[in-house]
Amino acid sequence: MYKIPLFDLNYDEQEEKAVIETLRSRWISMGPKVIEFEDKFKTALGSLYAVALSSCTASLHLALKALGVKEGDEIICPSLTFVATVNAIRYQGAKPVFCDIKSYEDLTIDPLQIERAITKKTKGIVVMHYAGFACDMTEIMSIAKNRNLFVVEDACHGILSEYKRNKLGTIGDVGCFSFFANKNLSTGEGGMAITNSVELYEKMKVYRSHGMTSLSYDRAKGHTTEYDVIELGYNYRMDDIRASLGLVQLGKLYNDILKRQNVRKMYLERLADVDGIIIPFTNRTEFSANYIFVIVLKNSTSYKRDKVRSYLAEKGIQTSVHYPAVHKFSIYRNSSFNLPFTEYISDNVITLPMYSRLTSENIDYICENIKEAI
Numbered sequence: 001m002y003k004i005p006l007f008d009l010n011y012d013e014q015e016e017k018a019v020i021e022t023l024r025s026r027w028i029s030m031g032p033k034v035i036e037f038e039d040k041f042k043t044a045l046g047s048l049y050a051v052a053l054s055s056c057t058a059s060l061h062l063a064l065k066a067l068g069v070k071e072g073d074e075i076i077c078p079s080l081t082f083v084a085t086v087n088a089i090r091y092q093g094a095k096p097v098f099c100d101i102k103s104y105e106d107l108t109i110d111p112l113q114i115e116r117a118i119t120k121k122t123k124g125i126v127v128m129h130y131a132g133f134a135c136d137m138t139e140i141m142s143i144a145k146n147r148n149l150f151v152v153e154d155a156c157h158g159i160l161s162e163y164k165r166n167k168l169g170t171i172g173d174v175g176c177f178s179f180f181a182n183k184n185l186s187t188g189e190g191g192m193a194i195t196n197s198v199e200l201y202e203k204m205k206v207y208r209s210h211g212m213t214s215l216s217y218d219r220a221k222g223h224t225t226e227y228d229v230i231e232l233g234y235n236y237r238m239d240d241i242r243a244s245l246g247l248v249q250l251g252k253l254y255n256d257i258l259k260r261q262n263v264r265k266m267y268l269e270r271l272a273d274v275d276g277i278i279i280p281f282t283n284r285t286e287f288s289a290n291y292i293f294v295i296v297l298k299n300s301t302s303y304k305r306d307k308v309r310s311y312l313a314e315k316g317i318q319t320s321v322h323y324p325a326v327h328k329f330s331i332y333r334n335s336s337f338n339l340p341f342t343e344y345i346s347d348n349v350i351t352l353p354m355y356s357r358l359t360s361e362n363i364d365y366i367c368e369n370i371k372e373a374i
């Protein structure tokens, strides 16, 4: 066990009570809690529609399916992301076209690279708001508009993050969120797709549950007795047990993020004078979920980075790497992409502990050990 883990759940008796209440209600699959969670989620985000799902991976898949992605299409995406962002493109038989990030300071997809990657086969762009900091959405939305492309936002890192007064996930056609155990809002497993398009919403709802026209909850309530199957759908549903966790977590989210902001501030103060590291996004001022906090070693190699990580591990500090470049994984390696910034970050980034309960003593200890390790 690490003295300071990478992440810690913000759970207490409230989550326990919520689950017990749901269990005692005797409706544990998709039902009233899911509906309430979707309602509160879309209100918090400022979108018209929300579809609760079993994961963000399911959400990305359904977004792309609802947007009509099919075999032979090309979809532009980052390589510096979790592999699910890219796998979802492959589920629809489409080809991921990887783009590099902007720089060592800004780890989001570069609009100039997006523009260059567009071909006649390009149907859309999937962006990922790294660490909760927005991609250049003004530029990306304008490219998408001019070239008639859709935009899907993988907003897993950016729940409640803002970009020019809009919440991340509400700017493109569909916004995708994860409630996996280590996310800002966790339900163990879970996800959400949000959109302002009624057509996309209706499609995703049907695909979520076997392509059926009505749900068992509606039938139990006597709303309807029959159903038809109108699409080849999936079972991507969320259950009421998780939705009840999600409701409690959503209520805690804003305060949790305020504490994370303070953790980031403490890191920035203590690491400002450390030679040999870059702290990405230091010039950003907009409200951010601060899902992760990363540093990048200068003039380094993956060997040196791993030595720094081992040193920190010996001191009881858990770290991680966000992310190994997706285009370097075995199943993507055949595609030849030259992404120098992504590759450097992948080799030299270190993700430090980030959660609301970190104390200033914890941060002091982490930062002192980083200085020694370097």
Ligand SMILES: *Cc1c(COP(=O)(O)O)cnc(C)c1O
Binding pocket: 054, 055, 056, 057, 058, 081, 082, 084, 085, 128, 154, 156, 157, 177, 178, 179, 180, 190, 191
């Ligand atoms: C966690 C995460 C996912 C996957 O979410 P699941 O809910 O586990 O499917 C996708 N993209 C990013 C950027 C993530 O951080």
